[in-house]
Amino acid sequence: MDHWAEYRKKLCTSAEAVRLVKDGDWVDYCQTCSFPTALDAALAARRDELHDVKIRGSITMRPAQVVEQDPEHRAFTYHAWHCSALDRSYIDRGLAYHIPMLFRDNGVYYSRGYAPVNVAMVTVTPMDDDGYFNYGLSNCCMQELLDCADKIILEVNASMPTVYGTAGDHIHISQVTHVVEADTPIAVVPSREPDEIDRRIASVIFPFLYDGVTLQLGIGGMPNALGALIADSDLKDLGMHTELMSDGYLDLYAAGKITNRRKMLDRGKGIFSICSGSRELYDFLDGNRDILSAPIRYTNDPQVIRQLDHFVSINGCISCDLYGQVCSETVGTRHISGTGGQLDFAAGAFEAEHGQAFLAMASTFVDRQGVRHSRILPRFCDGDVITTPRAQVMNIVTEYGVARLPGLPTWQRAEQIISIAHPDFREELIAAAQAQKIWRRSNKR
Amino acid sequence: MDYQELYQKKLRSPDEAVQAVRSGDWVDLNACLCFPTLLDEALSRRRDELRDVKLRGNLILGPIRTVECDPEQEHFQYNSWHLSAYERRLFDRGLCSFMPMLYRDQASYYRKYLTVNVAMAAVPPMDRHGYFNLSVMTGVTKAILDKADVVILEVNEHLPRLLGGFDESIHISEADYVVEGAHAPLAQFIPSAPTEEELRIAGLILPHIRDGAALQLGIGNLPNTIGEQIARTDVRDLGMHTELCSDAYRLLARSGQLTNRRLALHRGKGMAGLIFGTQELYDWVDDNPAVIGAPLSYINAPEVIAQLDDVISINNCIAVDLYGQVSAESAGFRQISGTGGQLDFLTGAMMSRGGKAFLCMTSSFLDRSGVRRSRILPHFSGDIVTDPRTLAAYIVTEYGVANLAGRSAWERAEALIGLAHPDFREELIAAAGAQKIWRRSNKR
Numbered sequence: 001m002d003h004w005a006e007y008r009k010k011l012c013t014s015a016e017a018v019r020l021v022k023d024g025d026w027v028d029y030c031q032t033c034s035f036p037t038a039l040d041a042a043l044a045a046r047r048d049e050l051h052d053v054k055i056r057g058s059i060t061m062r063p064a065q066v067v068e069q070d071p072e073h074r075a076f077t078y079h080a081w082h083c084s085a086l087d088r089s090y091i092d093r094g095l096a097y098h099i100p101m102l103f104r105d106n107g108v109y110y111s112r113g114y115a116p117v118n119v120a121m122v123t124v125t126p127m128d129d130d131g132y133f134n135y136g137l138s139n140c141c142m143q144e145l146l147d148c149a150d151k152i153i154l155e156v157n158a159s160m161p162t163v164y165g166t167a168g169d170h171i172h173i174s175q176v177t178h179v180v181e182a183d184t185p186i187a188v189v190p191s192r193e194p195d196e197i198d199r200r201i202a203s204v205i206f207p208f209l210y211d212g213v214t215l216q217l218g219i220g221g222m223p224n225a226l227g228a229l230i231a232d233s234d235l236k237d238l239g240m241h242t243e244l245m246s247d248g249y250l251d252l253y254a255a256g257k258i259t260n261r262r263k264m265l266d267r268g269k270g271i272f273s274i275c276s277g278s279r280e281l282y283d284f285l286d287g288n289r290d291i292l293s294a295p296i297r298y299t300n301d302p303q304v305i306r307q308l309d310h311f312v313s314i315n316g317c318i319s320c321d322l323y324g325q326v327c328s329e330t331v332g333t334r335h336i337s338g339t340g341g342q343l344d345f346a347a348g349a350f351e352a353e354h355g356q357a358f359l360a361m362a363s364t365f366v367d368r369q370g371v372r373h374s375r376i377l378p379r380f381c382d383g384d385v386i387t388t389p390r391a392q393v394m395n396i397v398t399e400y401g402v403a404r405l406p407g408l409p410t411w412q413r414a415e416q417i418i419s420i421a422h423p424d425f426r427e428e429l430i431a432a433a434q435a436q437k438i439w440r441r442s443n444k445r
Numbered sequence: 446m447d448y449q450e451l452y453q454k455k456l457r458s459p460d461e462a463v464q465a466v467r468s469g470d471w472v473d474l475n476a477c478l479c480f481p482t483l484l485d486e487a488l489s490r491r492r493d494e495l496r497d498v499k500l501r502g503n504l505i506l507g508p509i510r511t512v513e514c515d516p517e518q519e520h521f522q523y524n525s526w527h528l529s530a531y532e533r534r535l536f537d538r539g540l541c542s543f544m545p546m547l548y549r550d551q552a553s554y555y556r557k558y559l560t561v562n563v564a565m566a567a568v569p570p571m572d573r574h575g576y577f578n579l580s581v582m583t584g585v586t587k588a589i590l591d592k593a594d595v596v597i598l599e600v601n602e603h604l605p606r607l608l609g610g611f612d613e614s615i616h617i618s619e620a621d622y623v624v625e626g627a628h629a630p631l632a633q634f635i636p637s638a639p640t641e642e643e644l645r646i647a648g649l650i651l652p653h654i655r656d657g658a659a660l661q662l663g664i665g666n667l668p669n670t671i672g673e674q675i676a677r678t679d680v681r682d683l684g685m686h687t688e689l690c691s692d693a694y695r696l697l698a699r700s701g702q703l704t705n706r707r708l709a710l711h712r713g714k715g716m717a718g719l720i721f722g723t724q725e726l727y728d729w730v731d732d733n734p735a736v737i738g739a740p741l742s743y744i745n746a747p748e749v750i751a752q753l754d755d756v757i758s759i760n761n762c763i764a765v766d767l768y769g770q771v772s773a774e775s776a777g778f779r780q781i782s783g784t785g786g787q788l789d790f791l792t793g794a795m796m797s798r799g800g801k802a803f804l805c806m807t808s809s810f811l812d813r814s815g816v817r818r819s820r821i822l823p824h825f826s827g828d829i830v831t832d833p834r835t836l837a838a839y840i841v842t843e844y845g846v847a848n849l850a851g852r853s854a855w856e857r858a859e860a861l862i863g864l865a866h867p868d869f870r871e872e873l874i875a876a877a878g879a880q881k882i883w884r885r886s887n888k889r
Contacts, residue, residue: 052886077884079853094881099853100769102835105795109851303748323778324545325830333824333880335854339835347792350550379778383824383880385768386833390545391784407554409524409542436778437539440522442497 003131003173010179014042017153017178018121023051025118028145031058031081032276033137036121036155038182043121044069044076051075056099056115059084061187061276067095081106082338091335103243103273103341104300107144120149123186124171125160131173136160137186137245137275137282139293143168152176159185161286165293166271189276191247194225197362200399202226205314205358206233208402212262214239214308215252216345218315219276222360223248226314231255239263240270241308243299243341245291247277250284264308266292273299300341305348306355313349313357315342317387317396319375322414322433324390324405326359332382339387350394350406359388363398363422374425376417378432396420410438419444448575448617455623459487462622465595468496470562473589476503477529477721479582481565481599483626489514489521496520501544501561503585504721506632507531512540526551527783536780548688548718548786549745552588564593568615569604571623576614580604581727583738584688584718587612590619597622603631605731610716610739633723636692639670642807645843647674650759650803653846657707659684659753659797661790662693663760664721667805669693671759676700684708685715686753688741688786692722695729705735709753718744745786750793756800758790762831762840763806764820767858767877769834769849771804777827784831791836795850801839804832808842809866819869821861823876840864854882 018039021027027043029035035057043053044065051074055066058081066076067090078096080087082103090096101109109115122142124133133154135142146152154176163169173179194202202225209215209230215238217223227248230238239260240249249270252258260268270291275281285291298304305311317328318336329337342359349357364372375398380386396403396417403416414433418426426445433439463484466472472488474480480502488498489510496519500511503526511521512535524542525532535541546554555561566586568577577598579586590596598620607613617623639647647670654660654675660683662668672693675683684705685694694715697703705715718741720730730736743749750756762773763781774782787804794802809817820842838850840861847860858877862870870889877883 073885077886091881097854097882097884099851100834100849100857101851105835105850108795112850114848114851323829339833343833343835351553379827381826383766383826386770386830389784389788389830389833391547391550391788404558405545406550407544407546407558409544411542413545437536438542440542441518 003127003129006173007127007179010173010176012178012180014038014180015045017180018043018046020119020151020153020177021046021050021053023053025053026116027053027055028117028120028149029055029057030122030138030142030145031140032061032274033160033186034122034135034142035061035187036123037062037184038180039121039153039155041065047075055079056081058082059276060086061189071095082340083335088336098335098338100339102339102343103296104344107141107295107297110141110144110148113148117145117149119151119153120146121153121155123155123157123160125162126156126158127173132170134162134170136163137285139165139169140274140296143295146171153178153180156181157186161282163285163293164289166298168295169293188279191224191278192221194221197399198222198225201360201362201397202229204397204399204401205360208356209235209312211235212237213310213312214241214263216242216313217248219244219246220316222316223314227251230257237261240272241299241305242271243273243296245272245275245285247281250277250281265304271299300344302344302348302351305345306351309353311349311352311355313345315345315359317359317361319361319377319384320396320417321377321379322417322429322436322438323379323410324393324396324413324417325380325386326388326393326396327380327384328387330385332384343388343392346388346392346394350392357394358397359393359395360397363400363420372424374422376421376425376429378429378436411440411443414438415443448571451575451617452571452623455617455620457622457624459483459624459626460490462597462624463487463491465563465597465621466491466495466498468498471499471501471560473561473564473593474500474502474505475566475586475589476582476584477506477719478604478631479567479580479586480505481567482628483624484565484597484599486510492520499524501526503527504529505532516540527785528780533781543780543783545784547784547788548584548741549789551585552740552742555588555592559592561589561593563595563597564589565597565599566590567599567601567604569606570600570602571617575617577617578606578614579738580607581720583607583610583613584741587615587740588742590615596620597624600625601628603628605727607730607736607738608732608734610737612740613738631724631727634721635723636666636669639666642843643667643670646805646841647671649841649846651675651678653801654680654757655755656681658755658757659686659708661687661756661758662691663787664689664691665761667761668759672696675702682707685717686744686750686756688718688745690717690720690730690736692726695726698729698735710749711737716744741786745789747789747793747796750790751796754798756794756797758794758802760787760790760804761806762804764822764828765840765861766822766824767861767873767880767882768854769837769857769861770825770830771832771837772825772828773804773831775829788832788836791832791838795836795838803839803841804837805841808844808864809869817866817868819865821865821869821873823873823880855884855887858882859887
């Protein structure tokens with residue numbers, strides 16, 4: 001059959017397409033920019049006739065109607081593999097649940113049947129004349145997800161850029177059940193301006209960079225501040241191998257800092273797996289032959305990362321204890337984000353020749369009452385989830401410096417970590433270290 | 446030069462050899478049965494002339510004279526990579542600090558970051574080619590000796606010889622001094638009779654072990670029980686790819702079930718980095734071509750484990766919270782053991798085709814006052830998380846097996862509460878509700 005004839009045959013309205021969903025089903029929205037806005041609204045409209053439909057998303061960028069329209073979650077239960085601010089507020093209000101995962105294994109959960117999918121609904125680019133739809137900004141584990149779905153509904157959106165991938169970047173019209181067309185532009189996220197502490201942390205990390213390093217940057221004010229420092233420096237020939245493509249990289253590309261020329265793998269190409277950011281970023285990626293998307297099982301595989309000599313991984317964290325355990329995803333039992341790729345990159349960067357992994361945070365925060373609290377804690381007592389175990393943490397960074405931990409006994413760890421705490425808290429942390437028997441008489445204050 | 450001649454040239458009394466240690470030095474005492482007792486004694490005799498000597502060891506069964514002779518730690522300060530029962534008592538007395546590590550990375554800590562002024566290791570007698578075998582501790586010993594400024598070998602006539610693998614021996618030309626002397630027989634780990642819970646846990650895991658599986662069994666009573674139980678089945682052609690070789694493997698070899706024939710790597714060879722068990726075990730591994738020693742940087746590397754199909758990893762843990770976080774090394778901030786290779790094998794088994802990693806514990810325990818406590822907790826308070834919830838897959842208690850991979854918070858809570866002792870299930874459900882990880886449709 002002619003591809004366009006097949007397309008027209010499978011094309012229907014969102015309301016018609018979501019009739020595929022049955023009681024008890026698992027529905028999957030993939031993530032970030034692949035969120036199917038029109039199908040989500042149509043599914044939510046079936047609220048009164050469906051029961052126990054479980055939906056998986058990740059990094060939800062605009063309100064999920066299955067949540068908003070069903071606050072009692074009588075029909076729908078929403079889940080996130082990794083949380084945006086919106087997902088966080090859903091979880092806080094008891095409207096959604098987190099699914100713990102390692103990004104590198106995200107596809108495995110699908111392909112081994114641990115995370116079943118009855119109906120997949122995802123946003124893709126318009127079809128080309130060969131009958132293919134491109135996955136655009138989310139390579140991630142899209143292929144594993146669609147391969148294990150019983151039924152696939154594509155939401156075609158012309159605002160999704162075409163992004164070439166190393167693998168798993170497209171699907172053919174013959175493999176899908178329905179196609180719907182949508183015209184709401186895909187979501188954008190504003191880039192966060194760095195504050196003073198972000199700039200100080202960035203300036204602590206900056207001296208560890210040199211020509212030819214391959215960078216993995218997380219998202220947020222600090223990576224943006226670091227990006228600005230790099231853009232103004234004479235560093236050159238940097239490489240990009242990252243899970244998340246963000247506006248921080250766009251600035252580095254604009255400044256000519258990223259050539260990927262010295263990378264040990266995928267030489268000459270910047271590699272990412274998922275993307276969210278500004279419209280300008282999406283336009284930059286559209287048809288860009290310099291940058292490829294890759295499956296997250298590749299970008300985040302420690303065995304791949306370790307082959308990239310001079311790899312530098314920089315991610316944010318929320319708190320750490322005096323043993324070097326790092327929490328990057330909860331505050332007490334309150335869920336904030338997720339593990340994402342932090343542990344993948346911590347493991348891979350440590351093993352790379354001349355590799356470095358940094359977990360960065362401000363040494364303190366000020367609560368709503370205006371009271372300052374240390375993010376460096378004697379120990380975790382309130383159910384905080386440990387994202388990176390102490391045996392896999394390489395460097396912890398605050399605006400006061402870097403604590404390098406591998407191979408150190410507890411008393412040296414305590415000394416290193418207290419040295420990067422806010423000065424107001426150092427004495428009480430030393431007292432706690434003593435009570436916890438991890439302070440030696442010769443420890444330096 | 447003739448090797449015997451070289452040997453004689455390097456031969457010293459223990460008291461002479463430990464003159465190599467200076468104040469402020471980092472001294473490595475190696476691990477477990479390869480701890481050099483004569484050198485330790487000799488070093489302790491130098492207490493009053495030395496200050497601030499930092500010692501590293503690993504699973505040392507004790508007593509360590511340098512530690513016992515200096516409770517004020519003015520002269521010697523001891524650090525362990527993984528606590529034995531003896532080191533745990535030292536820890537409780539404030540005489541031992543813990544060094545967090547992953548076994549697969551331990552050699553790289555030495556190579557990249559650590560100073561070793563003097564390394565001391567017990568070894569079997571030199572062979573005719575001038576080599577000393579690293580015996581029951583091939584795990585990290587070579588990396589430590591390679592890094593040391595001064596290497597002192599203590600010949601222990603009781604240590605068995607392990608064929609390699611690699612990094613299983615050191616040449617006389619690489620040593621600075623050799624000492625000799627009489628040694629007590631090797632310490633043994635004698636498993637006790639299995640409890641009813643252990644038998645039930647073993648029974649739950651057995652159906653997952655298929656012909657040709659590559660087994661990694663951790664330390665302790667439960668792995669031995671599982672070995673004994675497998676020996677009663679007709680599962681065949683098992684393989685050994687493990688950091689620790691215990692008597693369980695000897696039993697399976699005796700029953701003809703451990704052939705290593707289907708291992709995708711090192712066919713016909715069982716591989717281990719550390720051996721600890723009974724004297725019968727030491728006799729079994731001695732010069733046995735079916736058991737080879739290798740470094741843990743290799744054995745425990747997930748990319749190596751991943752090349753083996755049907756890896757079955759079985760380890761103990763202490764407590765699990767409702768999110769699926771696992772503590773296998775501490776109770777609060779009291780250090781019990783260490784991460785060891787548990788996380789390495791969890792990671793590798795997840796990557797192995799058909800691989801499964803089991804973390805096992807009894808659902809509850811009785812505390813000193815006889816009160817029953819659940820090992821499944823709503824959340825942790827100060828416990829060290831050995832395995833993040835993103836890597837812990839199969840959790841086992843005497844009530845069942847739960848696979849948490851890919852499961853959401855409410856599915857995890859439901860599965861874990863199903864493994865809890867019935868006395869605690871209602872309160873765990875209430876906690877899950879308060880922690881917002883209980884869905885209205887969750888099954889009780």
